[in-house]
Amino acid sequence: MNNRIIYIIGFLASAVLLHGQEKNDLLVGKVSYVTSRNIYVKFENTSTIEVGDTLFNMADGNDVACLLVTQKSSTSCVCSLLNGCQISKDHEVIFKKIIPLEQKQSLDENPPAQPVSVLPTKTTSISNPIHKSKYTEHIRGRVSAASYSQINPESSTRRRMMYRFSLNANHLNNSKFSFESYLNYRQNIVSKSDASGIRNNFLRVYNLAFKYEPDSTLSFIVGRKINHKVSSLGAIDGLQTEKYFGNFYTGIILGFRPDIIDYDFNPNLLEYGAYIGLVSKKEKAYSQSTLGLLEQKNNQHTDRRYAYFQHSSTLNNKLNLFSSFEIDLFNQANAATLGDLRLTNFYISARYKFSRKLNVSVAYDSRKRILFYETLKTEIERLLDNDEARQGFRARINLRPFKLVNVGLSIGKRFQSDRQNKSDNINGYLSLSRVPLITGRFSVNFNLNTSNYLESKIFSLRYGRALFKHKVNADVYYRHVDYNFHNAESQFIQHYYGGSLSYRINKNWRLHILGEIASQGQQQNYRINTKLTKRFGKKSLR
Numbered sequence: 001m002n003n004r005i006i007y008i009i010g011f012l013a014s015a016v017l018l019h020g021q022e023k024n025d026l027l028v029g030k031v032s033y034v035t036s037r038n039i040y041v042k043f044e045n046t047s048t049i050e051v052g053d054t055l056f057n058m059a060d061g062n063d064v065a066c067l068l069v070t071q072k073s074s075t076s077c078v079c080s081l082l083n084g085c086q087i088s089k090d091h092e093v094i095f096k097k098i099i100p101l102e103q104k105q106s107l108d109e110n111p112p113a114q115p116v117s118v119l120p121t122k123t124t125s126i127s128n129p130i131h132k133s134k135y136t137e138h139i140r141g142r143v144s145a146a147s148y149s150q151i152n153p154e155s156s157t158r159r160r161m162m163y164r165f166s167l168n169a170n171h172l173n174n175s176k177f178s179f180e181s182y183l184n185y186r187q188n189i190v191s192k193s194d195a196s197g198i199r200n201n202f203l204r205v206y207n208l209a210f211k212y213e214p215d216s217t218l219s220f221i222v223g224r225k226i227n228h229k230v231s232s233l234g235a236i237d238g239l240q241t242e243k244y245f246g247n248f249y250t251g252i253i254l255g256f257r258p259d260i261i262d263y264d265f266n267p268n269l270l271e272y273g274a275y276i277g278l279v280s281k282k283e284k285a286y287s288q289s290t291l292g293l294l295e296q297k298n299n300q301h302t303d304r305r306y307a308y309f310q311h312s313s314t315l316n317n318k319l320n321l322f323s324s325f326e327i328d329l330f331n332q333a334n335a336a337t338l339g340d341l342r343l344t345n346f347y348i349s350a351r352y353k354f355s356r357k358l359n360v361s362v363a364y365d366s367r368k369r370i371l372f373y374e375t376l377k378t379e380i381e382r383l384l385d386n387d388e389a390r391q392g393f394r395a396r397i398n399l400r401p402f403k404l405v406n407v408g409l410s411i412g413k414r415f416q417s418d419r420q421n422k423s424d425n426i427n428g429y430l431s432l433s434r435v436p437l438i439t440g441r442f443s444v445n446f447n448l449n450t451s452n453y454l455e456s457k458i459f460s461l462r463y464g465r466a467l468f469k470h471k472v473n474a475d476v477y478y479r480h481v482d483y484n485f486h487n488a489e490s491q492f493i494q495h496y497y498g499g500s501l502s503y504r505i506n507k508n509w510r511l512h513i514l515g516e517i518a519s520q521g522q523q524q525n526y527r528i529n530t531k532l533t534k535r536f537g538k539k540s541l542r
Contacts, residue, residue, distance in 0.1 A: 029055065031091040032076070033283045039067055039079040039087055040281075043095075046072050051216075052134050055093045057085055067093060070134045070216055080136060134216070135171035140537035142166050151526040159189040166207075176214060180225070182207040204263055206235065217244040227253070229290045230275060230308060232324055232345065234258075237265055250276045257296060260375065270297040287313035295330075298374035305330035306344065323348040332373050342387070344368050357400040366391045388416045406431045423451045440465030457482040473502040495519045498527075508535045 027048070033040040041055065055067035055077070066085035071078040081087065146162045163185040170178045188200040209223030221240040227233060229242075229251065238255015257269040275292025289311045296304045310324040328342040349363035366389045373380060396410035407430045414423040431443040440463060447458040457480075464475035476499040483492040498516035505511060509532070516527040 027095040029077070029093050029095065031087055031089055031093065033281075034087065034089055035286075037080070038070075039081060040283075041067065041077045041079055041093060043075055043077065046074060046077060049077060049095055053095065054082070055079060055095050057087070057091075057093055068134060068136070080134075082136075135174050135176060135213070136539075137172060137174050138168075138170045138537075138539045139172075140168050140535075142533060142535050144531055144533040146529065146531035149528045151528070154523070156191070161187045161189065176212055178211040178213070180207055180209055180211070181205075218242070224258070227251070229277060229288070230292055230294075230310060232308060232310070232326060233294065236271070238271075247279055247281075248276070249279065250274065251292075253294065268297075268299050269303075270300075271295065284316045285314065287311070296372070298372065301374045302330055302332075303372045303374040304328065304370070318353045320351040321349070328371070330373070331371075342368065342371075343389075344370060359398050361394075361396045363394045364392070388418055388420070390414060390416050390421055404433045406433070420452065423449065425449045435463075438465075453486050455484045455486070471504050473504075475500045493520065509533070510535075 027043055027045075029041040029043040031039060032042045043049070049069060049072055051069055051072060053069045054065045055069065057066040066082055066087060067077075067079035068082055069077045069079050087093075142164070143166075144162075144164045146164075148160050148162065150158045164183070166182045168180045172178065182205075184204040184206065186202045186204075190200060205224060207225055209221050209225035212220045219242050222238075224235050224237050225240065226235050227240055230253075233253075235258055236253060236255045237258060238253070240251065240253050240255070242249060242251040252274050254272045255270075256266060257271055258264065259266040259269070271294060273292055273294030275290050277288065277290035279288045280286065289309070291307070291309050293307050294305070295302065306326050306328045308324065308326045312320075312322045314320050324345070324347050325343065326345040328344050331340060331342065343366070345365075345367050347363070347365040347367075349361065351359060351361035353359040368387060368389045369383060371380065371383055376383065392412065392414045394410065394412040396408065398406065398408040400406050407428075409428045410426070412423075412425040412427075414421060414425075416422070426448045427446070429443060429445045431441070433441055435442050443462045445458075445460045445462075447456070449456045460477060460479040462475060462477040464473060466473050477496075479496040479498075481492075481494045481496070484490075485492070496516060496518050498514065500512065500514040502513075503511045512529075512531040512533070514527070514529040518525040518527070
C-alpha cells in the first residue's frame with residue numbers, strides 16, 4: 001500500500017513538472033564526440049540554450065545533471081563534465097527550461113497584455129537549473145622529498161637531497177583565476193673537510209604562473225610558463241595573452257628569457273613576439289597549427305630574431321603527427337648584417353596505430369646550434385664557419401603478439417656531413433605482464449650504441465610484483481654494462497644488482513626505497529635512494 005502511494009505521488013509530480021514547461025523547452029541531444037576535456041553534443045537547434053546552462057542524463061529513469069555548456073553554435077554545444085557522470089559517444093542527454101508552477105498558474109489566470117519574461121524565485125519548489133559559473137575548480141598537486149646516497153668504500157660518500165613541489169589549481173573557487181607551479185630545490189650534503197666554497201644549494205623555478213580568463217576565448221598569463229603552442233621557445237618570464245576568434249587564435253608574448261647559466265630571472269634578456277594559429281576539431285580529426293615571430297634581446301641589442309612554426313594533428317585516433325621548424329632572420333657578425341636565412345631547427349614525427357596490438361612511429365630532425373649574436377659574439381665567426389646541422393632519424397615498432405606479451409624495437413641514427421658526432425643506437429625489449437605460476441611482471445632489455453669514440457652494450461633483466469594486497473610493489477633487477485673505448489683500446493665492464501620497494505601508505509602517501517650494488521672487478525659502489533611523496537587534490541562537484 002505504501003509503495004502504491006509513493007508511485008502515485010511520483011506520477012502526479014511528474015505530470016505537474018511536465019505541465020509546468022512548454023513543449024519547445026524540452027530538447028534531446030546526442031553526444032557526437034568525447035575528448036579528455038570536452039564533450040560535444042548535437043541538437044537540432046540550440047536557440048533556447050545559453051552558455052552556463054545544464055544538460056541532464058536520463059539514465060535509469062533518473063534526472064541527473066551531467067554537463068555544463070561552455071560554448072555553443074546554432075546546432076551543437078561544447079560541454080564540461082559534472083558530478084563524475086559517465087558519458088560516451090551517441091549518449092542521449094536533454095535540455096529543459098522549467099517555469100515554476102506558481103508562476104505558470106498566475107500567467108494562465110492573468111495573461112499579460114504584453115510578453116513578459118518569467119524568472120524563477122528562490123521560494124519555488126520546482127526551479128530552473130541554476131546558471132552556475134562555467135568554470136569548475138580542479139586542484140591537484142604533489143610534494144616530495146628524496147635522498148640520494150652514493151657510497152664508495154675507497155673514497156668519500158656523496159649525498160644530496162631533492163625537494164619537489166608541483167601544483168595545478170584550475171579556476172580557484174570556480175572563478176576565472178588559475179595558478180600553477182613546479183619548483184625544485186637541491187642540496188648537496190658535504191662534510192666540512194670537503195667544503196671548498198662551491199655552491200651546494202640550488203633552487204630551480206621551472207613553472208610559476210597566474211592565469212586569468214575573462215571568458216572562454218581570452219586568457220592572460222603572468223609569471224614563468226612554457227607556451228605549448230610554441231614549445232621550442234622554452235620558459236617565458238612575463239606576460240602572455242591569447243584570444244580565440246572561432247577556430248582562429250592569436251597570441252602576444254612580452255617577457256624575458258631565464259638566465260642561461262643559473263635559470264634565474266634576468267631582466268637583460270628581453271623577448272617579445274606574436275603568433276597566429278588555427279585549430280580544427282571534428283569527430284574523427286583534430287589539428288592545431290601555429291606560426292609566429294619572436295625577437296630576443298641582450299642589454300637592448302638584438303640577440304636573435306626568428307620565425308617558428310608548429311603543427312600537431314590526430315586522425316581517426318590512429319595517426320598522430322607533429323612537426324616544427326625555426327628560421328633565423330637575423331645574422332650579424334662583426335657589425336655586418338648577413339642576408340642568408342638559417343634553418344635552425346626542423347623536426348617531424350609520425351605515429352600510426354594499426355590496431356591495439358601494433359603501432360609504428362618514425363621521426364626525423366635536423367638541428368643547428370642556436371646563435372645568440374650578443375651572448376656569443378666572441379665566438380660567432382668560428383661557429384658560422386662550422387655551421388653544421390646535426391641530423392637524426394628514429395624508428396620504433398611496438399607489438400603485442402599475445403595478450404600478456406609486448407615486444408618492441410627502435411633504431412636511431414645521428415650524423416653530420418663532416419662525420420663528427422655520429423651515433424647509431426639499437427634498442428629492443430620484451431615484457432611479460434603476468435608470469436605464469438609465480439605471477440608478477442618480467443622484462444628484458446638490450447641496447448647497443450656506437451659512436452665515434454665508444455661502443456656500449458647494455459643488457460638488463462627486471463622482475464616485479466605486487467605484495468600485501470597491492471599495498472607494496474617490489475622489483476629486482478640486474479644490468480650488465482660493457483663500454484669499449486675506441487681511442488684508448490680499453491674495455492670497461494660493470495655489473496649492477498638492485499631492488500626497490502614502493503609502499504602505498506594510503507591513497508595520497510607513497511614511500512619508495514631503492515638499493516643497488518655496482519661491481520667493477522674488485523671494486524664495489526653502493527647506492528641508496530629514498531623518496532616520500534604526498535599527492536593532494538580537490539575537484540568541485542558544483
